Amino acid sequence: MFRLAYVPGVTPAKWVSTWTERMPGVPVTLVAVPAAEVVGLLRNGGADAGFVRLPVDRDGLSVIPLYVETTVVVVPKDHAAAAADEVAVADLIDEEVFHPLDDTIEWTVRPGVPAFTRPATTADAVELVATGAGVLLVPQSLARLHHRRSLTYRPVPDAPQSQVALTWPTDATTDLVEEFIGIVRGRTVNSSRGRTPAAPAEKPAQRQAQKPAQISSGRRAAPAGRKSKGRRPR
Structure with missing residues (x-):
């Protein structure tokens, strides 16, 4: 189970929908909480992560600002x-x-x-x-x-303006929290979270460069040491 807190005015539906598609075996429990109480709830272990309105007391919390409201x-x-x-x-x-x-x-x-x-x-x-x-x-x-x-x-x-952010206790950054962070940040299902990208496949050996062919003018090249005689103008 993943417990997600949110303050009034924040609608987490789109992120929860993505979570349900990717993590069908881990249900989400939504916890509606007043803005003044959400930080205390997170610090006391009442939720794994939460949407808050900044500013908040960030002591012991990790915070990702998301968007600003009119x-x-x-x-x-x-x-x-x-x-x-x-x-x-x-x-x-x-x-x-x-x-x-x-x-x-x-x-x-x-x-x-x-x-x-x-x-x-x-x-x-x-x-x-x-x-x-x-x-x-x-x-x-x-x-x-x-x-x-x-x-x-x-x-x-x-x-x-008021800014909405995702926050969670820094010492409780679990794999599930990391997964939700990825969803909020828009990572696709195939995105890596800190994995070393695979090295690009080696390119096939290039063929040896061929010596460029000489451009033919339709006349034989003059032997070395002799100058080619041009045609006299008629």
Whole structure:
């Protein structure tokens, strides 16, 4: 059995599907875990590997960054931002912005005005946005995960972005973990993992180069020491 943890918003289905094709005798157990708890789960042996949102405490962990997500602002459908194709951080200067405790976006300076409370989770923050109490900035996958009919979202191109990574305890890098790393990195079933490539087959011995044939001009070559007489012009 291979135990794979993943945080909200991450969809491991494509990698699990490939694993099932290649390793039919080793079932995968998916472990959904809050972003704040995934590192502790891995360190305590609760999963063999996991998808996390960076940054995380990397002590004792190996980490492979995978992809970066667009940050979006979640707003009610009747909010002014809903009329735009995208929103700048500066456009949110007067907005009350929720900052849930499980937020994984690294902000140098958080946009807008701090909301009246810090929700415990992103899901709780989305519920508050639905009441019109403020707005929320999250990775796009989380906006989709917590979608509500009364809400919409718009990209915020100049906001920091969330990065998803694969991580596992370095001291527990098993063959199964190596196999999953290969799948995530896109190795084919025939790819080697550190094996020395086979030496190329020896080429057959080349034939001896033949002496280039002399180009014939249709006239016999003049004997050595004599010059060839050219025809006189008529």
